[in-house]
Amino acid sequence: xxADARRDLATRQGELVRALVAGGPLPSGFDDLRTSTTxxxxxxxxxxxxxxxxxxxxxxxxxxxxxxxxxxxQAHPMSGEGLYRLDGRRFTEWLLxxxxxxxxxxxxxxxLERLSGRFAFAAMGFPGWGETRFGVRLPHxxxxxxxxxxxxxxxxxxxxxxxST
Amino acid sequence: xxTATRDFGxxxxxxxxxxxxxxxxxxxxxxxxxxxxxxxxxxxxxxxxLMDRGVAIIPHGISLSLGGAEYPDPARLERLAKLxxxxxxxxxxxxxxxxxxxxxxxxxxxxxxxxxxxxxILVENVGVAQKSLPVxxxxxxxxxxxxxxxxxxxxxxxxxxLLDRTRALLLLDVANVFAAAKNFGHDPLxxxxxxxxxxxxxxxxxxxEEHDGVYHDTHAHAVPAEVFALVEDLCAMTHxxxxxxxxxxQFPEPEDIERELATLAAAVAAGxxxxxxxxxxx
Numbered sequence: 001x002x003a004d005a006r007r008d009l010a011t012r013q014g015e016l017v018r019a020l021v022a023g024g025p026l027p028s029g030f031d032d033l034r035t036s037t038t039x040x041x042x043x044x045x046x047x048x049x050x051x052x053x054x055x056x057x058x059x060x061x062x063x064x065x066x067x068x069x070x071x072x073x074q075a076h077p078m079s080g081e082g083l084y085r086l087d088g089r090r091f092t093e094w095l096l097x098x099x100x101x102x103x104x105x106x107x108x109x110x111x112l113e114r115l116s117g118r119f120a121f122a123a124m125g126f127p128g129w130g131e132t133r134f135g136v137r138l139p140h141x142x143x144x145x146x147x148x149x150x151x152x153x154x155x156x157x158x159x160x161x162x163x164s165t
Numbered sequence: 166x167x168t169a170t171r172d173f174g175x176x177x178x179x180x181x182x183x184x185x186x187x188x189x190x191x192x193x194x195x196x197x198x199x200x201x202x203x204x205x206x207x208x209x210x211x212x213x214x215l216m217d218r219g220v221a222i223i224p225h226g227i228s229l230s231l232g233g234a235e236y237p238d239p240a241r242l243e244r245l246a247k248l249x250x251x252x253x254x255x256x257x258x259x260x261x262x263x264x265x266x267x268x269x270x271x272x273x274x275x276x277x278x279x280x281x282x283x284x285x286i287l288v289e290n291v292g293v294a295q296k297s298l299p300v301x302x303x304x305x306x307x308x309x310x311x312x313x314x315x316x317x318x319x320x321x322x323x324x325x326x327l328l329d330r331t332r333a334l335l336l337l338d339v340a341n342v343f344a345a346a347k348n349f350g351h352d353p354l355x356x357x358x359x360x361x362x363x364x365x366x367x368x369x370x371x372x373x374e375e376h377d378g379v380y381h382d383t384h385a386h387a388v389p390a391e392v393f394a395l396v397e398d399l400c401a402m403t404h405x406x407x408x409x410x411x412x413x414x415q416f417p418e419p420e421d422i423e424r425e426l427a428t429l430a431a432a433v434a435a436g437x438x439x440x441x442x443x444x445x446x447x
Contacts, residue, residue, distance in 0.1 A: 005282045010234035012278065014267030021271060029314025037379055038310045046272045048414065078270035 022077040043073055046087065054088035057110075060103025068095060089113050096154075104128040111135065115143050125152045132157070171255070173221055173367060173407030175430060177422075178384075183412070184211045186419045192426075195221035195367070195407055198248070200257070201228055205247035216252055223367070224248035226259040231290045231304070232277035233263035242297045249300045256366055258303040258336045259294070261287065261324065276309040279316035279323045291331040303334035303366040308341035308382045310348060320345070321359025334366035339399060340373065340382055340411075343392045347380040353395055357402055367407035370396060370429060385414035388425055393432040400436025408433060 018024030020039050026032060047069050051058040058065045072091050092110045095102055102110070104126040114122035115137045125132045132152040135145040174194030179187060187196060188211060196215060203212065203224070216222055226245050229237050245257050262274035277283050294302055306324060318326075328335055337360065346353045370393075372386040388410070399405060410425055 006234045006286060009278075009283055009286060010267055013234060013263055013275075014269070017266045017269045017271050017275070020275075022269060031311050034311035034379075037377075041310065041381060042271060042273055049272070052414075078272050079268055083270060083272065 018077075021073075023074045043070060046073060046078065046084075049084040050088045050091060053084040054092070054106065054109050056105025056108060057088065057092055057102055058106075060106045068100065085113065085116075101127075112143070123152075123157045125154070125157060127151050127153075171406065173255075175426060175433075176221075176223075176367070176407055176409035177426070178225075178409060178411045178413070179212065179215075179222075180413065180416075181211075182416045183419075183422065186422060187211075188214065190423075190426075193220055195223060195409065197223045197225045197258070197409055197411075198252075200224045200226040200241075200245050200248055203248060205244060205251045208248075208251060212252070221255060222252035223254055224252070224257045226257065227274070228264055229259045229294065230262070230264045231259055231294065232261055232283065232287050233265060233290075234286065237290050237294050239297070242294055245294075246298050249298065254300055256301040256303050256334060257298060258305055258334075258366070260305045260307050261327065262307045274307045274309075276307060276311075276313065278313040279318045279320065281317060284318075284323060284326060287327055288330045291327070291333055295331065295333070301334050301366075303336040304328065304331075305336035305338055305369065306341055308338070308344040308348075310379060310381075312349070319359065320351075321356050325359060325361055328361050328364055333364070335360060335362070335364045336366055336369065337399070338369035338371070339395050340369065340371040340388070340392050343389065343395055344373065344380050344382045347375075354398060354402075357399055362403040365403065365405060367409060368396070368399070368405055369411050370408060371411035383414070384411050387417075387421070388428070393428055396429065396432040397436040397439070400433050401439035402436075404437075404440070405433065 012027070015024065015027045016030070019026045020035060021042055026035055047066060050069065051065070061068060069091060072094050076090060076094065078087055089110065092102055092106060107124055107126055111122055111124040111133060114120060115135045117137065120137045121135070123132065123134045130151050131147050131149050133145050133147050135143055137143050176193055176195035176197060177187060179196040179198045187193065198212065212222060224245055226241065229241050231237060248254070249257050260274050261277065263277055264271050264274060277287065291302065291304070304327065306320065327333070342353045342356055345351045345356070370388055371382060371384045372388040373380055373382040374386045375381070396408065408429060410422070410429060412422065
């Protein structure tokens, strides 16, 4: 098999995938309506996958979840491993960076996700619950958490955001 | 006609949400696990119990992207191989599809262009997979809402040549055949006849729903009656070694799943009776 044939296929498939999930132009010859129906189905599947993996986050956003996620998804096509876990993490961080406040249940999911690395450390404030958690994942032991009954915002926690993942 | 594998009877796609139902169901001959969601080192008690009971466990990959431009990823292949070894699986399965290109994940199975160049790449990728797997691989037909422009081959001819050249087994998704018939007007029985049915390993049956005149294969809705009718037609045509229900989301009550399994069994019995020329009362 020539490397040229593989390069050619990569280009054709790359154009199609970007058209389907990243708002790229549709390559010629494809049916407009059928491919846009496919785009919608792919977005719904992704949205549902993240919702199932990050239920607290999605529930906290209510009807806005779909609006925010659709906006996030086109600009951030999926890549890499552990698709919905990683996708939900990027989505939550995207929300935080925009100043949107995820619910405490969503924050908890992000906190635990940040602790999923092998030697991870994370700190997170939960305004609704009025508490702050510090967590570390230790080999052979798992996640160890300390809770303090006081909400510390991101500015106060900046110095302790050392998670290695 | 000889068959490629032993008989497995009825099966179901193993999902954590329906694990208790599967655990309590004595009539299942096999389950299929999603390779990406089961850790070969820590498969969990539920699956090990099934294995002890003699239920065959078939690892099913969804992210190998055999129809992609890249060679299959060694880490994904190793995981499939480890699962097959852990569960002493008779074979593993994957799709005739690609799921990523140039670093972007589609998040679902996409159809490949049906031309000679792509077929050659697929054959080569399947060969790479076969070299690192301890058991045979079965390849599944997918469904899509669109087609690549000006295909050089029919889907049946494309699949047949792929299976002939790789000697891979066939995993036939009857619901996908139904979707293609509904969305593109393809003739499902002609499609069955165009396939090398002597290489049939097992069959997928799943549900879907219609949206604005387009049939979506969702695995989250009931199996349409027409799909069960196609199962009967297929069983009337050839001996089918195993058939399984696929349900991935919006899990219904256990009784509804039991009912679908019973309907599936009835369709198989009716088809087998037609094939054997036995009058069959449903």
